[in-house]
Amino acid sequence: xxxxxxSVSKCAYGRGSFDKLGEIxxxxxxxxxxxxxxLIDHYFEDKPDFHKRIPAESNDVVEFIYTxxxxxxxxxxxxxxxxxxxxxxxxxxxxxxxxxxxxxxxKALALMFTNEGSSVQYQGLNLIKKPGVYHVGVPTISGTGxxxxxxxxxxxxxxxxxxKCDWTVFDQIILDPDLIATVPKNQWFYTGMDTYIxxxxxxxxxxxxxxxxxxxxxxxxxxxxxxxxxxxxxxxxNDEKLMVASYFxxxxxxxxxxxxxxxxxxxxxxxxxxxxxxxxxxxxxHLEEFYPEGVKEFKQMVEKNDIFIPKNLSQTWQExxxxxxxxxxxxxxxxxxHALGDDWEKKLTREKLKELYYRM
Ligand code: NAD
Ligand code: ZN
Numbered sequence: 263x264x265x266x267x268x269s270v271s272k273c274a275y276g277r278g279s280f281d282k283l284g285e286i287x288x289x290x291x292x293x294x295x296x297x298x299x300x301l302i303d304h305y306f307e308d309k310p311d312f313h314k315r316i317p318a319e320s321n322d323v324v325e326f327i328y329t330x331x332x333x334x335x336x337x338x339x340x341x342x343x344x345x346x347x348x349x350x351x352x353x354x355x356x357x358x359x360x361x362x363x364x365x366x367x368x369k370a371l372a373l374m375f376t377n378e379g380s381s382v383q384y385q386g387l388n389l390i391k392k393p394g395v396y397h398v399g400v401p402t403i404s405g406t407g408x409x410x411x412x413x414x415x416x417x418x419x420x421x422x423x424x425x426k427c428d429w430t431v432f433d434q435i436i437l438d439p440d441l442i443a444t445v446p447k448n449q450w451f452y453t454g455m456d457t458y459i460x461x462x463x464x465x466x467x468x469x470x471x472x473x474x475x476x477x478x479x480x481x482x483x484x485x486x487x488x489x490x491x492x493x494x495x496x497x498x499x500n501d502e503k504l505m506v507a508s509y510f511x512x513x514x515x516x517x518x519x520x521x522x523x524x525x526x527x528x529x530x531x532x533x534x535x536x537x538x539x540x541x542x543x544x545x546x547x548h549l550e551e552f553y554p555e556g557v558k559e560f561k562q563m564v565e566k567n568d569i570f571i572p573k574n575l576s577q578t579w580q581e582x583x584x585x586x587x588x589x590x591x592x593x594x595x596x597x598x599x600h601a602l603g604d605d606w607e608k609k610l611t612r613e614k615l616k617e618l619y620y621r622m
Contacts, residue, residue: 284317407512
């Protein structure tokens with residue numbers, strides 16, 4: 263299958279590289295109305311030492327965004343875009359500093375500044391008409407690979423689907439492992455496991471290839487050093503490893519496709535609002551028949567780090583909720599084609615999906 267991938271244009275990696283942000287964006291300052299928007303995870307709002315490090319100038323806007331509730335929404339992007347355009351005009355660029363949520367908001371907002379109407383109409387592949395404004399990603403939690411991916415995942419009125427095109431990809435990313443040191447342990451694990459699961463899935467299925475395997479094997483090795491082997495746990499060296507694992511996992515996925523866990527996960531997130539990485543961790547332990555080795559290792563990592571993964575959730579689910587999850591899950595044909603083959607519809611039934619959901 264022919265694919266031609268857009269990469270992140272520039273990447274700064276290393277401890278302390280965040281402090282180069284001002285210097286990095288300076289050449290772009292004169293573009294459009296000459297101001298930058300800094301979208302920053304709310305975790306940093308009451309951290310004065312961090313504020314001092316944000317290279318905002320007087321004309322810039324610093325906006326802290328709450329990310330602990332719902333995942334990014336199309337209405338949220340439209341509101342931000344309309345508000346900034348009205349008050350200050352077209353920005354020189356958007357800088358996202360945070361986790362997957364902020365990465366996706368920054369990517370989507372940059373695109374929506376130059377594409378008219380609601381972001382709802384652009385949910386899908388190559389629907390965006392024009393390049394967005396300059397955008398920079400600075401991850402503060404690692405695992406989703408959103409810093410390197412071609413998509414900005416948004417929940418809209420009828421679907422959870424990304425704005426996916428070449429222009430979605432960041433112009434610049436800054437990978438500074440210092441920034442992820444404060445992530446709470448459970449969140450560190452859930453988000454970290456997203457990259458592990460991306461790799462297991464991208465490397466098991468018909469679209470796998472040497473590119474996706476090369477990135478995937480390395481990212482899985484790094485995950486095992488961070489979450490399983492002697493020396494595992496949250497520490498500065500492992501922060502460096504996890505940050506690179508997230509990036510490589512994102513690339514492994516870009517060159518291939520996700521699979522069964524992500525298909526089921528989208529259903530769960532859509533119906534119950536379960537956050538992406540947490541949803542994956544709920545589902546993955548039940549998928550031995552698809553990913554025997556990956557599931558075995560995942561369980562060891564859960565145990566080693568003493569992580570809470572909820573069980574028996576399905577006991578309280580209503581029949582219509584399960585049917586809706588199956589609808590959402592079934593519609594992800596590209597994931598099923600990858601995981602089960604072109605004749606996936608002969609191998610999978612709605613009954614099977616129901617049985618899988620009821621394992622949770
Ligand atoms: P997140 O951005 O949702 O943040 C999770 C929590 O961690 C928040 O409460 C946040 O405040 C906190 N946090 C972030 N950085 C912190 C730090 N340094 N110290 C302390 N707390 C910190 O987390 P996530 O798991 O990275 O992102 C999930 C989102 O990513 C979902 O919306 C999902 O849809 C999206 N996603 C996107 C892609 C993509 O390719 N675009 C891929 C996978 C997931
Ligand atoms: Zn994922």
